[in-house]
Amino acid sequence: MTTFYAVSNDQTQAWVAAREDTGDRPVLVWLANDRTWRRNPFLEEEFYALDRDMRFEEISPTDAAKQIRDWPKLNATTAGWILRRLQEEAPVSSDELGIPRAHAKRPTLDLAAQLRDAHGEWIAVKIYVHGESPGVHGARGLTSDIKRGKRAGLRALGPLDARYRTTSDGILVEARVKPADSIETIGA
Incomplete structure (x- = not known):
């Protein structure tokens, strides 16, 4: 089963995330640039931290689907290093997560x-x-x-x-x- 989250920092939503309840349970984020889900080690560390800086609000698969439909792409100029790092991870489709x-x-x-x-x-x-x-x-x-x-x-x-x-x-x-x-x- 997959749990979806709206991840925010200071009242601004930063990511749409997903976490599978099986295996090593990585935290995945929606990457609109290639319309796939990718593991985000930085966010994963935050998710499992005892003292979080970010807020993880659980959302339904339907809400996740609505949010990713118009989710903005990462700017390759200002966030190129994040984009490259995420694209090093194996892509996961929305179908695989039950969207x-x-x-x-x-x-x-x-x-x-x-x-x-x-x-x-x-x-x-x-x-x-x-x-x-x-x-x-x-x-x-x-x-x-x-x-x-x-x-x-x-x-x-x-x-x-x-x-x-x-x-x-x-x-x-x-x-x-x-x-x-x-x-x-x-x-x-």
């Missing part, structure tokens, strides 16, 4: 690739947060659009199934490529 893909930067393109590779498994498309507009109406409309082939970036995949359901984070819309045995043929 919901519905919050990817280019959701339809990413979704098409995910659906193509999922072999009929349900894939998260979008989460409508509880109490925020458009809520269930938006989920219902998106589900209908996917089923009827109204999403241009997904048409090439062929017939799709879509559904929505309530989760602790909100109303989740999911889709999958229809299994071949469930596709109706006319005149067969």
